Amino acid sequence: MTHAPILAFDIFGTVVDWHGSITREVAALYPQVDADAFALAWRAGYQPAMQRVRSGELGWTLIDDLHRLILDDLLPRFGLSALTETQKQHLNKVWHRLDPWPDTVAGLTRLKTRHTICSLSNGNIGLLTNMAKRAGLPWDCVLSAEVFRAYKPDPATYLGVARVFDVAPSDVMLVAAHQDDLAAARACGLRTAYIERPLEFGAKHPKDVSPDAANTFHAKSLVHLAEQLGC
Template identity: 50%
Template sequence: MGIEALAGVKALTYDVFGTVVDWRSSVTREGGEFGRAHGIDLDWQAFADEWRGLYQPSMEKVRSGQRPWARLDDLHRESLVALLEKKGVTGLPDDAIDHFNKAWHRLDPWPEAVAGLTRLKKRYILATMSNGNIALMVNMAKRAGLPWDVILGAEVARAYKPQPETYLRGAEALGLKPEECALVAAHNNDLHAAAKVGFKTVFVLRPTEHGPGQTKDLAAEPGIDLAVADFQDLADRLGC
């Protein structure tokens, strides 16, 4: 496969956490600010990794039907409170916890992301295809200058990736067939799930998403339509 597989694509839909934004460095920075403000001395990089580690288990409870639908902001907050308690941090005011929880609204984009997306927007519909809720995605985009045409993903579909409804309802909302949409992501499992419902797939390399010792998602797996170095490379390949 290759660039020809994307010939009929009208919309590029994007995984966001790790693909568009550097969550690890950003949450570490926010943790440091939170710690200084409240006199809490923790390894904030390790804290960021642990908080992110609760991401999939919290969503799996929704996917499996163990609990009703809940927005990612709410799942993140529950995980944050549990993690702070695990670290012996209690008694903080709700507004302080709420502010730190919204660290996920203040994530920094990868260095080339905004410029690459801006080029791609000239030719394609650009949409999120994220498990992040709408307010989170909008606030992040406003702060970082991410030029989305529309926010799609879990809250619109009321389903968390990799459930097929997330991708299919996104395509439906755009009035497009699945094969007219491509998912751009740094995670092979996300891309394989999208491909199963007819999306075209683009792997983008983010080799330090999980830090310098990252061992997974260092290359596109078989079955992915196209692999690129970053969004500028994708814009070059698509003639934008």
């Protein structure tokens, strides 16, 4: 059996276009800034910040707060040291306002007809809920690393989905645009579906989206995945 009743979705880059969204907003607010470089630099701080939590250097810290730590380091580098606290808070919440990829809402809506669909993101619950409300993402359930107090690729996240729904790990399929995330999920017994997002890092930095035979499915979009799953 290749189908799984529970589909758990990575969010940043898979469901929403973080680079395009941040670039557009920064360009509108601060036209003097290289918005492409700013978005890439902010995202580049993501894994190192989470590693500080994984290593125990920081206690459990929400992604909103990690994003702010990274942002505070970035602002002087991009000539934005003069921002007020209100402006900093608003900019940090751009991660709540990320736009979905063009196929996302239609794909999720189709997949929801035959599967339970949930987020499985390192983003915190408030962020994911605000994002879903604004973008019209039709989740059955919002799951986050916050629920498990562990960041992907910790097995507690992937196995936590199976535990929440009281199913075997093989009854959960992770849907993601990142092969490392999918490999970690497979190591926990989950099925996996890779979604091609060649423009995740912007048009200037196209991403390799070559298939990995280890994945259960490989799709060009969430609509394409729905077609493969008969939805």
